[in-house]
Amino acid sequence: MNVDLTVNLSSLKMRNPLMLASGVLGNTGAILRRVAEAGAGAVVTKSIGVKPKKGYLNPTIVEVDCGFINAMGLPNPGVSEFIEELKIAKKSGVPVIASVFGSTEKEYAEVAYRMEEAGADAIELNLSCPHAGGLIQFSQDPKRTFDVVRAVKSAVKIPVFAKLTAEVTSIVEIGKAAERAGVDGVTAINTLRGMVIDIEVARPILSNKFGGLSGRAIKPIAIRCVYELYRELSIPIIGVGGILDFRDVVEFMMAGASAVQIGSAIAIKDLNIFREITVDLKRFMEEKGYKCLKDIIGLAHEEG
Numbered sequence: 001m002n003v004d005l006t007v008n009l010s011s012l013k014m015r016n017p018l019m020l021a022s023g024v025l026g027n028t029g030a031i032l033r034r035v036a037e038a039g040a041g042a043v044v045t046k047s048i049g050v051k052p053k054k055g056y057l058n059p060t061i062v063e064v065d066c067g068f069i070n071a072m073g074l075p076n077p078g079v080s081e082f083i084e085e086l087k088i089a090k091k092s093g094v095p096v097i098a099s100v101f102g103s104t105e106k107e108y109a110e111v112a113y114r115m116e117e118a119g120a121d122a123i124e125l126n127l128s129c130p131h132a133g134g135l136i137q138f139s140q141d142p143k144r145t146f147d148v149v150r151a152v153k154s155a156v157k158i159p160v161f162a163k164l165t166a167e168v169t170s171i172v173e174i175g176k177a178a179e180r181a182g183v184d185g186v187t188a189i190n191t192l193r194g195m196v197i198d199i200e201v202a203r204p205i206l207s208n209k210f211g212g213l214s215g216r217a218i219k220p221i222a223i224r225c226v227y228e229l230y231r232e233l234s235i236p237i238i239g240v241g242g243i244l245d246f247r248d249v250v251e252f253m254m255a256g257a258s259a260v261q262i263g264s265a266i267a268i269k270d271l272n273i274f275r276e277i278t279v280d281l282k283r284f285m286e287e288k289g290y291k292c293l294k295d296i297i298g299l300a301h302e303e304g
Ligand code: RRO
Pocket: 023, 047, 070, 071, 072, 073, 074, 075, 126, 128, 129, 130, 132, 190, 191, 211, 212, 213
């Protein structure tokens, strides 16, 4: 049987549902190309703002039980410089999604517009970094989510996705605000605010003290968010948080994700993870008699 792993996400055509998550290997065109060559269906850049930003001092990442805590602090060269990297990434042939951030909706719209001009295939709005630039406030308030999405949708023609936080009373309320503003899909979830203390010196390890928890530890929370969003929204959902193998991908899709993103697992395994998951996913679908990903998406919602 021939299994079809392609995904149409808004106007994006992906050869498989696996994307590189933002912030992981997404800061140069060359490395984005390498990830695409390793088998990713699409790549998401590191979050880019209007001006260059240095980020926090080291240490910026620490491994914890079942994951990592990072506080990079939005390091990026600014949009003017990054567009050259984006053009290089575009040569990979897979969709390149530009992650953008700003301090106002106008800044988000400006960066998104310039990324579109440079050839980005879609925009992912980072509305949810838990420890830098105050970004999380955008996805903790439905009005602010609405305003950013509305401004960016008026500025660009390419699809716009909004990356949300789970650190809210209702992620569905935020997702609905983004949907009302015309967003083309939501990405769930960003990392969760955490801290690690070195007991020998009695101080937080990260220079920023607080950081974002990613990896296995957050997977059930991400699955829950995708499930809740799928129940109430009519737009595609991109699932992210703790994916390590094909079983995790299937779980996210059964919860309602149309595509998924992989981040922390690249540090545990390596770039071969994209090919490995594609092969395993195909085999699983063949064994179970699923012909395409639509057969799996949202399956866990069926009664009986
Ligand atoms: O750069 C970071 O420290 C960072 C960002 Br922008 C984000 O969205 N999530 C995260 O865990 N780290």
